[in-house]
Amino acid sequence: MPAKIKKAAKSRAAKPGSNAAGGSSYHTGSALSVTHFTLDDVNSILALASKLEAMPIQRRAQLLSKRRVALLFYESSTRTRTSFELAAKSLGADTVLVSALSSSIEKGESLKDTGITLRALGAECIILRHPNSGAPYLLAQTTGLPILNAGDGTHEHPSQALLDLRTILARLHKSARTVTDRTLQGTTVTIVGDILHSRVARSNALLLPRLGAKVLFCGPQALLPADAAEIGPGVEIERNLERALQRSNVVMMLRIQRERLAGMQLDLDEYIARYQLDAARLAAHAPKAVVLHPGPMIRGLEITSEVADGPNSAVAEQVEHGTAIRMALLFRALHPIASKSRKQRKK
Numbered sequence: 001m002p003a004k005i006k007k008a009a010k011s012r013a014a015k016p017g018s019n020a021a022g023g024s025s026y027h028t029g030s031a032l033s034v035t036h037f038t039l040d041d042v043n044s045i046l047a048l049a050s051k052l053e054a055m056p057i058q059r060r061a062q063l064l065s066k067r068r069v070a071l072l073f074y075e076s077s078t079r080t081r082t083s084f085e086l087a088a089k090s091l092g093a094d095t096v097l098v099s100a101l102s103s104s105i106e107k108g109e110s111l112k113d114t115g116i117t118l119r120a121l122g123a124e125c126i127i128l129r130h131p132n133s134g135a136p137y138l139l140a141q142t143t144g145l146p147i148l149n150a151g152d153g154t155h156e157h158p159s160q161a162l163l164d165l166r167t168i169l170a171r172l173h174k175s176a177r178t179v180t181d182r183t184l185q186g187t188t189v190t191i192v193g194d195i196l197h198s199r200v201a202r203s204n205a206l207l208l209p210r211l212g213a214k215v216l217f218c219g220p221q222a223l224l225p226a227d228a229a230e231i232g233p234g235v236e237i238e239r240n241l242e243r244a245l246q247r248s249n250v251v252m253m254l255r256i257q258r259e260r261l262a263g264m265q266l267d268l269d270e271y272i273a274r275y276q277l278d279a280a281r282l283a284a285h286a287p288k289a290v291v292l293h294p295g296p297m298i299r300g301l302e303i304t305s306e307v308a309d310g311p312n313s314a315v316a317e318q319v320e321h322g323t324a325i326r327m328a329l330l331f332r333a334l335h336p337i338a339s340k341s342r343k344q345r346k347k
């Protein structure tokens with residue numbers, strides 16, 4: 001990176017700036033909600049992901065050499081945590097994992113104090129997963145550091161929506177160099193299952209329609225309240241899975257989040273009969289649809305193994321795109337100016 005850009009990036013990164021939406025003082029390198037990203041931001045993240053992915057490994061490992069990244073996880077996670085950690089390491093950063101079960105969090109320390117402690121220890125960026133919606137905003141405000149939201153309660157999971165977008169583009173719109181508000185026009189993405197508790201559904205429903213996609217939510221009343229479609233334009237409810245599949249180019253299956261059901265009675269046999277994606281259903285109603293799942297997958301419940309491992313499934317590709325997207329988010333967090341396109345910088 002040219003020294004001039006590096007210097008500018010450093011001075012800007014030191015003081016909290018404001019994100020595209022909301023005007024609040026969160027560090028500009030934060031990724032708290034997809035609603036904070038302009039389409040220019042989305043384009044620069046996608047471009048950066050491709051650039052970093054294509055870069056020789058040795059060169060890539062210099063980019064965040066010795067920068068300190070903390071992963072603060074108050075909930076269990078396999079792919080998101082590993083993906084962020086490997087992304088940070090492949091850029092050369094030093095990472096430290098703080099998880100609820102092996103830290104002072106267990107002793108009742110507040111999120112605010114944990115954040116301040118991590119900053120005092122030299123953390124320059126914090127990746128946070130937390131069961132409370134909005135927790136990353138609090139951490140961003142109290143620390144002034146770039147915060148990457150790795151899932152907050154039932155609110156958002158921005159890096160997941162970006163990696164889903166990258167997967168959809170790679171499968172269905174390979175030639176799209178940059179995205180516009182029309183890139184996904186004519187593309188219908190059906191999200192099936194526990195919409196009520198899903199931060200993945202929420203982030204996707206807030207992002208994909210801005211690129212022209214139609215999002216169909218599909219699930220029973222208990223997991224998909226009628227007002228869910230009010231989340232924003234381009235979102236509809238279709239409770240019948242067969243009818244939804246017939247309109248779908250992409251179908252994203254969600255796990256039933258047992259840990260969030262809190263006493264809710266759900267007849268799993270009935271759920272499986274109506275909403276499971278099995279090979280016969282897929283072949284009959286959406287033989288060409290791309291199948292996504294953010295994981296963890298419960299095979300035999302929302303999806304069968306045949307579909308999860310079948311030719312329509314892009315589940316493994318999602319994981320690969322996840323690493324590229326998270327490298328881009330980390331680079332952007334620690335070099336907020338250098339990672340912007342020249343056009344954006346001129347503005």
Ligand code: NCD
Pocket residue numbers: 079080151157160199200255257294295296
């Ligand atoms: C999801 C999450 O934690 O929000 N998984 C993920 O991060 N890829 C979905 C889930 O837990 O079901």
